[in-house]
Amino acid sequence: MQKELEQQHGIKINKLDSGILSREKDDKFYSPYGEKSEFIVIVQNPTDQVHQELLELEMPYSDFEVRRLKADGTSPLVAHDLFKPTVFFNSAK
Amino acid sequence: MNKKYISFPVRFDLDEDRHVYIIKKKESTDKPKSLTQANSAVDVDTSVAKDPNFLPASLGQTLKYGGKELKYLGLVQGEKTSISRTQTASNLTSEIEEEMGQTGAVCKFEYKDTVTGLTQKFIMTPRYYQSAEAKDDGDGLYEFRPLTGISKLYSQVDKVEAKEGDHSGQFLITFQQKEATNDTDPENNHVAVRRVVAAVELSEISDFMKFEVTLNEIPIGNYKGEKSKAFFQKQKDAERGKDIVIDWEFLDNFDTDSKLWYNSNGLDMHQKKLWSRKDYQVVETDNVASNFYPVTSAIVIRDKNSNKQVTIMPDRPQSGSAGLRGNKNIELMQNRRHNIND
Numbered sequence: 280m281q282k283e284l285e286q287q288h289g290i291k292i293n294k295l296d297s298g299i300l301s302r303e304k305d306d307k308f309y310s311p312y313g314e315k316s317e318f319i320v321i322v323q324n325p326t327d328q329v330h331q332e333l334l335e336l337e338m339p340y341s342d343f344e345v346r347r348l349k350a351d352g353t354s355p356l357v358a359h360d361l362f363k364p365t366v367f368f369n370s371a372k
Numbered sequence: 373m374n375k376k377y378i379s380f381p382v383r384f385d386l387d388e389d390r391h392v393y394i395i396k397k398k399e400s401t402d403k404p405k406s407l408t409q410a411n412s413a414v415d416v417d418t419s420v421a422k423d424p425n426f427l428p429a430s431l432g433q434t435l436k437y438g439g440k441e442l443k444y445l446g447l448v449q450g451e452k453t454s455i456s457r458t459q460t461a462s463n464l465t466s467e468i469e470e471e472m473g474q475t476g477a478v479c480k481f482e483y484k485d486t487v488t489g490l491t492q493k494f495i496m497t498p499r500y501y502q503s504a505e506a507k508d509d510g511d512g513l514y515e516f517r518p519l520t521g522i523s524k525l526y527s528q529v530d531k532v533e534a535k536e537g538d539h540s541g542q543f544l545i546t547f548q549q550k551e552a553t554n555d556t557d558p559e560n561n562h563v564a565v566r567r568v569v570a571a572v573e574l575s576e577i578s579d580f581m582k583f584e585v586t587l588n589e590i591p592i593g594n595y596k597g598e599k600s601k602a603f604f605q606k607q608k609d610a611e612r613g614k615d616i617v618i619d620w621e622f623l624d625n626f627d628t629d630s631k632l633w634y635n636s637n638g639l640d641m642h643q644k645k646l647w648s649r650k651d652y653q654v655v656e657t658d659n660v661a662s663n664f665y666p667v668t669s670a671i672v673i674r675d676k677n678s679n680k681q682v683t684i685m686p687d688r689p690q691s692g693s694a695g696l697r698g699n700k701n702i703e704l705m706q707n708r709r710h711n712i713n714d
Contacts, residue, residue, distance in 0.1 A: 280390065315397075316397045317396040317397060318394075319393070319394055320393040320394075320395060321390055321392050321393075322382050322391045323390045324388075328386075329384060329386055330383075331381060331382070331383050331384070331578075332381070332382050332384075333382075333539065333577060334380055336378050336379070336395075338376040338377065340395075341376060342398040343395055343397055343398060344395075344396050347391060347394075348392040348394055350388075357380055357393065358380065358538055359379060359380040359538075360378065360379050360380065360537030360539055360540065361376060361377065361537070362379050362535070362542075
């Protein structure tokens, strides 16, 4: 997969991170990607069939754009919904 | 930190088994303009993502995604549970009969499949069975033994909110209960405790309606030391052990005919009839636990009067039963908490 990305899109991958969860430091949450201006998300089909999945992502930025890198070289913007994760629903407010 | 969560559908074809997305931070207000202009040759999505916050649901508000519709029909007063079976008189005191009348606000929805035109109204509520707390032969980790066999409303609907996105929409139902802080004057001294939150989701890529039910801590008493069965029987309802089930009640004269289908081993569906066994004659008792079956991947009921079928697929194996409340419901055990163990 790393080779494929390098050949097709010219992206060299040094480190793979399986999640972009925020971490806690001095009672404050931060994201390791907050200081960087961009990151790549690779979504693998979990099955061998034609498959649809609703992808949910936590963003380290407040203002961002999501583009899909296609094999033909184009990178169209992806329309996305904002949502609140269910863990917040029951928090005592 | 003001965190943002986004969701979008990913569609995998046969020749593409992975997708690559680049998420870029927008630096300032000036730069992205030139960026979008430069890329305007590619199909640019100029739509703005909608507010992630839930807004109060309006009466008749309908979510429409992928050939499915879910309409909010408002709050109604929950029906009183009626005794449809021959009760063992030993447990059915007048006090319990009164408690059965305990109802509260519940919310009604209508599901519609636009392809087939099939509609079904339903009510989803958290309910509980009072546990029969006793050493050795009571309710506990090992055995499910309810005291009366009649489930009561666990908490009533506080508010219903809705959120509509481009690809999916949700109704968020918050159930809460008033808990007395003062025994002598509970009417004026109580706090509202959020007990259950349920998100009902429709999305354009899923064939199902998704229920995400989150239960808060189940309230029970805080007793120290070993207590007797007689001691627990004197306690108030709120302080005794509870077995919480999530109940889906189907309206429009739905009749299960006392039948249900389930799969206990995850392989094939088995049919069961309430209060009946193939090997011997079952005497109806208060112990509804004998009608609860392990639901590994699905529980099904069918309407006697029409060709409707309702299938509920839990995301983990749960204990479930159907038709115990007037032959028109499905219930799945979600959580249990007791003062003592069997």
